[in-house]
Amino acid sequence: MERIEEKLKILADAAKYDVSCSSSGSKRKNTGGIGDASASGICHTYTEDGRCVSLLKILLTNHCIYDCAFCVSRRSNDVKRAAFTVEEVVDLTMNFYRRNYIEGLFLSSGIFKNADYTMERLLRIVKKLRTEERYNGYIHLKTIPGASEELIREAGMYADRMSINLELPTEAGLKMVAPEKDHDSVRKPLAFVESQIRELRSESKLIKHKPLFVPAGQSTQMVIGATPETDLEIMNVAKTFYRDYNLKRVYYSAYVPVTNLNPLLPQIGSAPPLVRENRLYQTDWLLRFYGFELEEILNPGHSQLDLDMDPKLSWALRNPQYFPVDVNTADYPAILRIPGIGRQSAMKIVQARKFGRLHEYQLRKMGIAWNRAHHFLVCADSPIILGTPSMISVKAAILQKPVLSKKANQLSLF
């Protein structure tokens, strides 16, 4: 009994630096057993660091034959080691799931013996859950770099999502701190799984009951701030990976120092770059949902994101020629680009104006950040301003607002 508690402590602690906790995007329904992964993701609680807890996120073991300097589980690190048995992981998952603590399991592992040996163990767990426990909850499974394609393919029949981490955004960065590793061993399995998903999709037009294969797609993670890449480099990598492997998500994880022995890495005690991490996520959203091109937000002349304001506001201030936008006449994409207006409010504006020209008091009620937005828009009762607004004064007006100056705690999107 106590032993399992200690294992959980060690193996949850070692797994927590993987920030992905998404449990959405699957299509798996309950077919006569327990669990349903078809609903959108649910965060069952939040840790005191404010992160969503949706999945039981653990390593099978933190024994590892590699020595990546940025990782707590590296072989040269003096930490307690532990390993779960297959039965223990299954028992924990089922009992947490039945009590509605979690949406499912996120299973990863250090690499012990070799890649196939590790992957084979992971496979045994997910297979047991699906076939013996008739469990239909969410499973996020790590692909172990270097594992054979047969094992990966079989694991994909049981997992909802698979992921494999780039770790450092660039090959050069990776070589600095983990010389045994390379990006190719990440690209290859990502490409393999993607090709399998694609193949099944084209076949499934012919077959009626298609088997599920990684229905929630793939994701990856980059550690931010361990090595000296610029935001432009990071987002370029993200863009390429979204495109080449049809990823569902790229995660950016502010580096939390775990060693003082490597002079190339930030030392223990230095704060993880949380604001920067948030800015990267905001940029990611602008590219995927707001119709922005990467070059508009980051380019060789502007290769780092501003820390004191979100990237949309920063873009708007650099591009006064697009403003003010008349919300009573502009099209949806133009309204979406106004700082302080999100997708839902933009939609509301477009629908509501059919009933008459919109005034300030109406816009305020639609859930837009008026203090920011009003500098960039005109509505029915806006005072008439000649020419474009001076962005220097707009910036000053917005940034002196107390809400925005407390940037360390501002981790919401827009």
Place this chain on the structure above:
Amino acid sequence: MSYLFDGTYAGFLCCVFDSFARKEPEAIPLLSGDQSADLFKAQRTVITDVESAKRVQKGLEKHLGAVAVRDFYRVFLSEDRKAWLAAFRVISRVFTAGPDILQNFGDDDVICFSLTLKKVHRERHRMKAFIRFQKSSDGLFFSIVEPDFDVLPLIADFFRERYADQPWLIWDNKRKYGLLYDQITVSPVQLSPEEKMALTTGVTLTLDERDEHFQHLWKQYFQSTNIEARRNMKLHLRHVPKRYWKYLPEKQ
């Protein structure tokens, strides 16, 4: 003119029916016990008639489709009198002015309706997240909650599909009723007046021998998965407001 109804959704729809029948568009739907039911103002007691309620429901479905009509029920579950009035007026206007009215987000009633709908959705989502089952020695998974709004009817399907192979009980301790799933159907359970009186001596459930063990492991997990260097209590509190802690083992 206050319309006093019995607190059921059918009764609410009957307020709409009556206001049309009596040509009283200014009616305000309320419960007889409501403070705002002004004694000096004119009031009328609305009799709940299932046929009339059905006619309003059918009429709405014709205009909006069955899916969108469920939103009125959801807003009704907010128990918020302002939102009731807004919903009441929006329904009336769907009949007089057509279904497009729902997109008029510049209108006070429509925006109140849509904001309340959002709040109810959020509470429903929270219950899907914050419900914690304890397993009793006879295999029943039970949970106690006190949701801000009366959202149990909105989560029944979700829990029935997800936990199809285990009997469960979700008890709303604010409204003193629950949902019981017996591996076939979900049915509401209530305390009889006598049971309500005798609640102190009432039902005790013995826990499954391993239940405490898993609660303990869950707490352990909650601690271990936290990254101290990223500590952000403000964000934590925003996502897990204090009023929900009472029934969350990880916050004990």
